[in-house]
Amino acid sequence: MKLAIIIFVLTYALLIIFPNYRAYIALGSGVVFIALGILPVEKVFTAIDWNVILMIAGTMGIVSLFIESKMPSLLADIILEKVPNVKWAIISLSLFAGLISAFIDNVATVLMVAPIALNISKKLNMSPVKSVIAIAVASNLQGAATLVGDTTSILLGGYAGMNFFDFFFFKGKIGMFWIIQAGAMASTLILLKVFKKDNQKIDKMGRTIVKDFFPSYLLVGMIILLIIASFLPNMPSTINGIICVTLLIIGLIRDNIIKNNANNAIKIIKEIDYFTIILLAGLFIVIAGITEAGVVDEISKIFVRLSGDNLFAIYTIIVWASVIFSAFIDNIPYIATMLPVVQSISIILGIEPYILYFGLLSGATLGGNMTPIGASANIAGLGILRKEGHDVSASTFMKIGVPFTLAAVTVGYILIWLIWS
Numbered sequence: 001m002k003l004a005i006i007i008f009v010l011t012y013a014l015l016i017i018f019p020n021y022r023a024y025i026a027l028g029s030g031v032v033f034i035a036l037g038i039l040p041v042e043k044v045f046t047a048i049d050w051n052v053i054l055m056i057a058g059t060m061g062i063v064s065l066f067i068e069s070k071m072p073s074l075l076a077d078i079i080l081e082k083v084p085n086v087k088w089a090i091i092s093l094s095l096f097a098g099l100i101s102a103f104i105d106n107v108a109t110v111l112m113v114a115p116i117a118l119n120i121s122k123k124l125n126m127s128p129v130k131s132v133i134a135i136a137v138a139s140n141l142q143g144a145a146t147l148v149g150d151t152t153s154i155l156l157g158g159y160a161g162m163n164f165f166d167f168f169f170f171k172g173k174i175g176m177f178w179i180i181q182a183g184a185m186a187s188t189l190i191l192l193k194v195f196k197k198d199n200q201k202i203d204k205m206g207r208t209i210v211k212d213f214f215p216s217y218l219l220v221g222m223i224i225l226l227i228i229a230s231f232l233p234n235m236p237s238t239i240n241g242i243i244c245v246t247l248l249i250i251g252l253i254r255d256n257i258i259k260n261n262a263n264n265a266i267k268i269i270k271e272i273d274y275f276t277i278i279l280l281a282g283l284f285i286v287i288a289g290i291t292e293a294g295v296v297d298e299i300s301k302i303f304v305r306l307s308g309d310n311l312f313a314i315y316t317i318i319v320w321a322s323v324i325f326s327a328f329i330d331n332i333p334y335i336a337t338m339l340p341v342v343q344s345i346s347i348i349l350g351i352e353p354y355i356l357y358f359g360l361l362s363g364a365t366l367g368g369n370m371t372p373i374g375a376s377a378n379i380a381g382l383g384i385l386r387k388e389g390h391d392v393s394a395s396t397f398m399k400i401g402v403p404f405t406l407a408a409v410t411v412g413y414i415l416i417w418l419i420w421s
Contacts, residue, residue: 004038004293011286015333023275026282033289047288048281052158054241057272059148061248062222063104064271065215065255072100072112073208086124086198090131091191093117094138098184101139102149103223106377109139114384124200129390133400134191136381137369141187141408144365145180151276152335152365159339160357163230176358179415183408190403218251283336291340300344314345315359319413322363327370335364355420362412369405372397
């Protein structure tokens with residue numbers, strides 16, 4: 001166990017120090033666990049959650065096709081036609097980004113919506129900084145709303161055996177989707193205060209022309225099939241991943257036939273984030289290793305001792321510790337590490353784990369909005385601003401990020417406890 005702890009702590013330290021090499025660090029650490037015999041070789045394949053891996057790969061590819069079709073830009077243009085001024089344009093764009101982000105990757109959402117805010121800012125000769133930050137944090141917020149909204153949600157869904165519909169209603173109670181929407185309403189009030197003086201009028205920009213609607217059908221079809229699969233009995237454990245990858249293959253084949261351009265299919269395949277996939281595969285092996293060594297059980301016992309066996313105290317620690325940790329470290333390895341810990345805590349207490357699962361997801365996902373490095377969506381948004389000549393300081397970001405996060409997390413923290421305690 002001591003050796004497993006040393007390797008695990010070293011792995012986490014390296015993940016924080018060398019973010020550009022996280023995938024290789026996690027995979028290398030997994031190899032070390034196997035080579036030292038901490039994790040038996042025969043358990044390696046089953047340690048990796050292939051449903052999660054396939055879901056992420058398939059979803060990312062479908063999202064790339066969706067973006068390429070220009071449908072998100074058309075939807076944003078339609079929204080802009082309905083708003084009176086800059087304040088409501090940015091609020092509407094952030095809400096729109098959140099809606100899109102509930103179903104596709106947060107970074108992809110920022111890449112789609114932020115250029116519209118840049119366009120508005122250029123026309124009105126104003127800084128785009130606050131607008132892009134608002135879009136980034138709104139995208140990250142809604143990632144926890146559905147099963148496919150973010151890698152963290154996919155991880156929870158896979159670990160807890162939750163299907164797409166379970167994020168809306170679960171065991172006769174409202175699910176994470178509605179809790180996140182309540183948090184979004186609270187954080188939108190923060191954005192209204194931030195943009196209260198931005199009342200400049202917006203000229204109509206015209207609508208983006210969409211010529212290919214098939215990627216939109218694929219995305220909607222994916223959501224519908226995930227819902228249907230959730231009601232069918234005796235499905236394979238990888239059914240969600242199979243659905244996503246199959247639809248991506250259909251999209252690539254159809255794209256290749258229609259456009260007669262094999263290079264486009266290759267381009268879409270290349271746009272899948274293999275870095276994240278390798279990172280997750282490595283982390284699954286590492287976590288299986290520390291679980292095998294008994295480390296997860298020991299961490300769980302420490303949580304229980306610190307809280308004096310009090311569920312509210314444990315819940316509170318998990319939520320707010322997750323907010324703090326996720327403000328500075330990537331929430332994917334954090335969630336992957338903490339899910340088995342939370343499950344072990346629930347076993348020790350003799351309770352169902354869902355209140356702790358949901359508290360973990362809300363704290364870790366929303367906590368990333370506290371700082372510019374806390375979420376990939378934030379990093380992507382600031383990268384877009386940097387290319388436009390705007391270097392954003394941490395303090396500038398946090399003036400929006402901190403109150404936005406505190407509002408959303410507090411509402412979620414209260415609602416999850418009231419509903420699930």
